[in-house]
Amino acid sequence: MAEIILTIVVEVVKCLAPPAYRKISYLRESKYTTNLQNLKAEVDDLKSERESLLRQVDEAERNGEESEENVRNWLEGANKVIEEADKFTEDEAAASKRCFGGLCPNLKTRRRLSKEAERQKEAVVKVRGDRRFDRISYRTAPKDIRLIPNKDYEAFLSRTPILNEIMDALKNPNVNMLGIYGMGGIGKTNLAEEVARKVKSELFYQVVLVEVSHNKNIREIQGEIADKLGLKFHEESESGRANSLFKRIEAEKKILIILDNIWENLDLRVVGIPHGDGHKGCKVLLTARSLDVLSRKMDSRPNFSIGVLNEEEAWNLFKKMAGDYIEGSEFQSVARGVAKGCAGLPLSIVTVARALRNKSIQEWKDALEKLGRPSSSNFKDVQPDAYEAIKWSYDKLVGEELKNIFLLIGYTAIASIDELLMFGMGLTLFQGVNKMEAARNRVHTLVHQLKDSCLLLDHISQKKELFSMHDVVRDVAVSIASTERNVFTATNEQVDGCREWSDGSAIKHCTSIVLHGIKTNLLPEVLECPQLELLFIRADRRESSSLTMPNNFFERMIEVRVVNLTGMFLRSLPSSLGLLSNLRTLSLCRCNLRDLSVVGDLKKLEILCLRGSKIKKLPVEVGELTWLKLLDLRECWNLKVIPPNILSKLSHLEELYIGGNSFDEWEWEVEVEGVKNASLEELKHLPNLTSLELDIRDVSTLPRGLILEKLERYRISIGHGGWFRERTNFWCREFRVELYDKIRLKDSLIVQLQRIEFLRLCGLQEQDVDYFRNELVKVGSSHLKRLEMRGSRLALSSPESEV
Template structure:
């Protein structure tokens, strides 16, 4: 008892003196452990943020606490060193012993705090969580005009959606009247009423899986199921978890089986509301059983005039122009899409052109078809007639043929246009691509095309598309048909005789022989895996210049394909391909695309295509054989796409006879300006392969690359990614104007800028450097180029660079 109450209290303070050294050693060791745990957590945080995920609040709070505790521990250690230096000659003084006791006690306390934080990290079950980005149209104010005549309809639609006894509301009206725009505005107004708002674009031939995927993406749902029914069950289960959700299904053409998609009925989930848009009231009432439907009329005269005047830029100071403009606006019959397209077509034009336009708009419609009035038809035809060149007009009609879904590839437009010879004064593929971009921009400026999610694709309003197809059919004998909507009668011999272009979607039957002596363009897509092309199918279309087949089983190509001696563009995409020897007979071929196809070997006869300017083998994941000297024979090749495709490159010059292509073959392609390629083994790469002549490229060097690494989120036209376990050997300095650069490993390099390219990166926008123990600096200020090294850099991502000392030695 004496020891307990007298000795222990007296001895306790001396314990800090006796354990002084061990307390500080323990503190430093625990801090090192905590720093290691912090780095691990920080790496996970960086990876999560790069994937667009949100970090858990307790993780951010923990990292802040770790920073503070490490700073405090460093301060304790530093104070102790300073005190030790000051007291070195007063080792046994009372003040020295008192300070030593205080510092030891602080060290012991901080050690406990450090250990506690380290243990907390081990309790983290997850670092981050996925977020669902808000719809861009929900944030945008563009596209909607607050017309007085439509405010009451807007209010009534929202009231209907708030009614607990109503689960389905419809909006119907003629094409181009503004149904989609109104539905989106309802979505914006209803944000506070629903937990989630989802917009999904339908079509005349809806793809169930695509619709399921579109809804799931906006809910953050990932499917593991492959079948439609499995995905439907998963989607239904997810939708039921939302207390209140609004689904906007836009542009419905017929009956939609909601159960097949996975949308719960009102009996199963009263909080799930549907807003449908369509051209036909019959679709809403008889096919979808919509409970309350709203008809969208054309704009009244006042609203139509306000929209027209604002779009055309008409000033009140021009009374002569205003009088004819008022008549032109009236001729557009209050249809917003007609008003906008006509106003843009006449903007900046003289009075005589306005009078000419008015006369054309007052003529009776040469065509009429369900859902589009004569006024809309004539107004869009007027916009078409006012296009400046035949090249623009031909491009517009071609776009109408292409648009079977909402978004269309600029690359496809390029390949079709080149094959048909639409683009004048064009010598190279690079010039052609610039020309296509300019044409698309002009059509967008005329409101005949729409912007889409990125610059590589575009969209077209369904009314504009219908009018484009009607003009093409009437004036140019071009037909676009969907078999499950408008069955094609192959017996229409008179039409086929003069037909110049045919586009067939979801086709299920084919005749043995299609006699179209004037045909220049043929597109066919099917989802029927049993459909086969008859052997003599192409014998009656010998003038064909563009042929595009999608999702067909072509394990054996029809022999009549070899008779298409005028063919310039051939696309066999997403097809089952076997022997393609017959392609070697198409001597005039300039563009060949086998994108996404299931092909294992490129035929040796491909080397006979000496006029070929573009070869697309991207996404051909099973392609493992390209015979030697095939690529080197294609001496006029300007664009070669091999992303997510062939990587079995062999080395030229060895004693063993090659059975596959070598990288050195690409040196023979002196016209090559576009290249997408993966080189898994840098030892097979030789200098001179990559040259400054490359204007567009995506090049991945090294083994550790995956399919998603090809998909740049930045839309850059020059991308290089290096993942090397050996020295870089001058790859970077050979390339022109890199805009996106990713470096993994790359040993032997300490200074990213100077060691890799002493001239700097004047066009670099995105730099990613990771997983490297050698880098000590990104920019070395000792080099003269450093001040202008990265003048337009927008993003820099640095990760796992354990010896990085500085980003720049001086101001950057």
């Protein structure tokens, strides 16, 4: 009855006093109910928009990007109005809306709640209307791990004055380029890194540290600087990239660029680095082994010399590396003699001390005796005492296998497990090993042992499949290899005019030839090397198109077992390559290849690597390589054709890599060929397969019954090409699938994969979660380290080792 009377009153007011109608209309129950329903509907829509935006922000942050400030502000505002609306809804439900024992509506409460609901709805509508963004996020420059405070940095008292002088020079407005020089292994890089850590924020807004070395080219240096500045190049030419880099550096008011390990003149303008009058806010710090490189070739002023450690500093560092147990024991006098034999060179001290850690007194005495008679006094790049210290560590390596691997890494400058595996297997360096899986395990073990001996270092990226070698250690390795193993190594400048190379008298007896950065046609018509086992040629990228390889080049090196050609433009491989009946490893990385048919003659070939090469079609002749154990087609972006019945013939294949934005058009119709591409069914004919990497565009091409439980590692990506570009550590079992076009989870055949360690699902629907959970339990999930599931209304990501 009360509601009827109220309705009549409202209608009368509407007719007689329209201005008062809006105020009194809040008393009607229908108005009150409508306002509440509208508020709840708007809040639900706002929550959906907020969740969608949060997923986009999360994805951007995972890719190393920073969300825009207006995006963060909008999310903050959305959270505030949602929280306020949710609280209001809770309070409204508990509010008393009737009086007189429930006989009449509480008009005062109803009016207040109705009016508040309408106000909050308008606030929500306004926030939704403000959701207009040109972009969600922006790319930021990544942090340089070398500039993170280093607790292991040794602040040697004798070097504190030099550090202070460098700091003063950097504060001087008249100094735009300065340098640090000293022999290899003296600690120039460590000092430069400490300078970088001290001046960041205090003197410079931005600090960039890049290692140059004698192998890096202009593009690589440009790329490293750009990465650390968060710059993405859109130009292909070096000059275009230099212009972009120049503008980016100019945008920084105060920036310090450290170019570590300069070997020769480097034209900063060609790189794109402004300095001097070009940009007063940009200063450059160089490190080099020679004052001549700094003062004459780079015109650097002032330059600071780094000398060896004094005896007490050397002893303290030696104790830290070898262990304090050597002090106050029978070891002390011998240990002090060994430390003195390291000649105050930090690298030598660390290398020898760690090699002797926890060794017997007899081994310490043997080390002391050998370090007392330094040799190789004519070795130009390393101090004789330092040379002997590293040479001693090499001599102490247990077994020829470990020594051979150390020398191979040194004189080829390879830096990955994959390369070491391919070359080591081709040269039969792994004793008693025939299977790739066993060889891969052996490589990891040997690399670990060399790191423990301080003859190898962890790669700066911290990736387990990569490693590095200090320049001084590499110099010693090259010296040993050249004198004891008849290895010839040279760069383009060294080859040009080299007597051994030009007359062929000495080169004829070489067992390995390694040529880096070859720019011009210095290759002879025929290379006569009857004892040659390894040929390694890396062309300079800028002039690879002008480098030709004579057709008869391989005619007189019939014993060669490993051939590596990197960065070369080859219209066709020399026909003489087919004469290499003993060839076991052929690596053609980042080459422009037109005709590969000659590989069909290499019947004993076990490893074929075409990684990063421009190749449109895998030649049918590859099917004749029936002893092939490894085939690497990663990053072959132009590869569009793999004819049928090639892969199925490779019955001895143990490792197959076709991924990394390479071929993914399985069973697709090839327009030019008029046939379909190879089918994944062919993988069923590879019983020895242990490692597999695949990109699959269409999930329907993945056959049922594909036996994959023998795989020790795999990386399989299913979905639209390029949908996920992150590269994780390959030493795991990884499966990524994008569920698109209503393809359901059960159709992706995840159950075929055993011991999954990394699983990522995109396009997942809520109803798939239970099915997925049950199937994962069936196949076993104890090995799972990382799980990511993403969908239109679902976003779940579990970090490594927390699933």
